[in-house]
Amino acid sequence: MTIALDYKPAQPNPFADHISGQRIALIPSLILESGHVLKSCQVAYKTWGQLNATRDNVLVVCHALSGSSDVADWWAPLMGPGKALDYTRFFVFCGNALGSPYGSSSPLTANVETGRPYGPEFPPTSIRDDVMAHKLVLDTLGVSSIAAVIGGSMGGMTTIEWPLCTPPGFVKAVIPIATSVAQSAWGISWSEVQRRCIRSDPLFRDGYYELNQQPTSGLATARMVAMLTYRSGESFEKRFGRKPSSQSKYLITPAVAPACNGPSSHPSVNPSPPPSNTPMRQFSAQDYLDYQGAKFLRRFDANCYLHLTHKMDMHDVRRGRVPEGRHRHLHGECSPPDNIIAAVLSRVPSCALVVGIESDALFLPTQQHDLAASLPDATLAMLKSPDGHDAFLLEFEKLNHLIIDRLKWRFPTMYEGFVERVADVDMSRLTNGISVGEVD
Numbered sequence: 001m002t003i004a005l006d007y008k009p010a011q012p013n014p015f016a017d018h019i020s021g022q023r024i025a026l027i028p029s030l031i032l033e034s035g036h037v038l039k040s041c042q043v044a045y046k047t048w049g050q051l052n053a054t055r056d057n058v059l060v061v062c063h064a065l066s067g068s069s070d071v072a073d074w075w076a077p078l079m080g081p082g083k084a085l086d087y088t089r090f091f092v093f094c095g096n097a098l099g100s101p102y103g104s105s106s107p108l109t110a111n112v113e114t115g116r117p118y119g120p121e122f123p124p125t126s127i128r129d130d131v132m133a134h135k136l137v138l139d140t141l142g143v144s145s146i147a148a149v150i151g152g153s154m155g156g157m158t159t160i161e162w163p164l165c166t167p168p169g170f171v172k173a174v175i176p177i178a179t180s181v182a183q184s185a186w187g188i189s190w191s192e193v194q195r196r197c198i199r200s201d202p203l204f205r206d207g208y209y210e211l212n213q214q215p216t217s218g219l220a221t222a223r224m225v226a227m228l229t230y231r232s233g234e235s236f237e238k239r240f241g242r243k244p245s246s247q248s249k250y251l252i253t254p255a256v257a258p259a260c261n262g263p264s265s266h267p268s269v270n271p272s273p274p275p276s277n278t279p280m281r282q283f284s285a286q287d288y289l290d291y292q293g294a295k296f297l298r299r300f301d302a303n304c305y306l307h308l309t310h311k312m313d314m315h316d317v318r319r320g321r322v323p324e325g326r327h328r329h330l331h332g333e334c335s336p337p338d339n340i341i342a343a344v345l346s347r348v349p350s351c352a353l354v355v356g357i358e359s360d361a362l363f364l365p366t367q368q369h370d371l372a373a374s375l376p377d378a379t380l381a382m383l384k385s386p387d388g389h390d391a392f393l394l395e396f397e398k399l400n401h402l403i404i405d406r407l408k409w410r411f412p413t414m415y416e417g418f419v420e421r422v423a424d425v426d427m428s429r430l431t432n433g434i435s436v437g438e439v440d
Contacts, residue, residue, distance in 0.1 A: 016103035036123035044103025049087030062151025077396035084403035095134035107303035120207025152177035182316035220293030232388035
């Protein structure tokens with residue numbers, strides 16, 4: 001099967017245009033885990049650095065739900081000489097997940113059989129499908145093996161699946177961050193609430209909407225809900241507290257607040273309510289959520305959001321890998337024995353570094369402990385941060401130290417001597433300012 005590494009889609013994707021400098025590989029056909037055959041499968045990807053002579057100095061970075069192949073956009077402080085993702089020593093690769101709006105095949109891409117965008121008819125894809133598609137691209141690039149796979153949240157799910165979906169020894173090390181062996185009932189429930197926000201929007205039209213007529217209210221609200229799971233109550237209280245909205249016109253000030261719970265005829269105590277079509281914002285926390293929702297509309301697609309949240313819900317390393325006779329344990333008849341997950345994960349390279357976040361309310365600390373306990377000789381590092389799940393996009397200094405120390409320990413020869421900076425690295429791209437904490 002011939003895979004083109006620099007394919008130019010006939011129908012441009014406006015969201016993919018947000019990602020500068022990425023390439024798109026074209027896989028003639030990809031058999032998905034669901035059994036569907038995805039024809040003309042596109043995989044958007046970016047690379048930094050150069051392969052060494054043995055073609056094994058590869059770092060694969062896996063993005064989160066609303067991330068892209070451009071690691072320099074959301075993890076820039078981790079990239080560069082002397083940092084965790086040192087492209088003067090490693091060949092850094094990041095592929096865009098299937099179903100994402102940023103260039104890989106998704107509801108936005110054209111179905112070759114109809115010539116129209118797939119929309120809601122895009123077939124379901126899994127985390128494992130992403131690994132297989134990205135592995136085909138790396139094979140075409142000439143990669144012989146991967147030094148380490150690193151990723152957080154949905155990217156952490158992908159990180160765990162890499163050694164399980166590839167030949168033994170192909171992946172040498174993994175660093176999963178703020179993730180789990182399977183999406184929890186808690187995570188599934190939050191995703192369902194977000195999906196219902198989108199589907200309840202009259203503009204959604206069962207997914208058959210025009211790109212310029214997205215279900216904006218539903219998608220923005222879904223993003224607001226998501227933001228509440230990405231941070232902690234402590235971080236919101238510290239940042240916003242009860243600070244007034246910068247745009248509120250209908251605040252009741254302490255000077256005119258009623259002294260009792262009953263109504264008053266005094267006009268200054270009970271001002272006229274705002275018009276029904278005017279949003280009433282009283283607090284800065286509301287400003288923040290409105291801002292995040294509005295910004296998300298400019299960079300994401302509703303059908304893609306539904307697809308990716310479903311992909312995360314389906315994540316379970318045990319699926320199809322449980323020994324015969326033990327399937328009943330996974331369907332609620334009784335709790336699965338502790339050694340089932342460990343048996344599945346026994347193929348993962350030993351000495352993994354599992355990174356969790358103490359204040360994470362989406363991927364709980366207990367899930368990080370369970371993951372580390374199930375991996376062979378793994379180390380667990382818990383970040384102390386008040387910022388919840390988003391800390392993996394904020395605590396750059398701590399992550400740099402953790403990742404560098406682990407890579408130096410696992411691959412000491414990669415750090416011997418000085419490696420000259422490669423000529424093809426776009427340095428200006430790595431020094432641009434970024435907005436952190438807004439990808440999951």
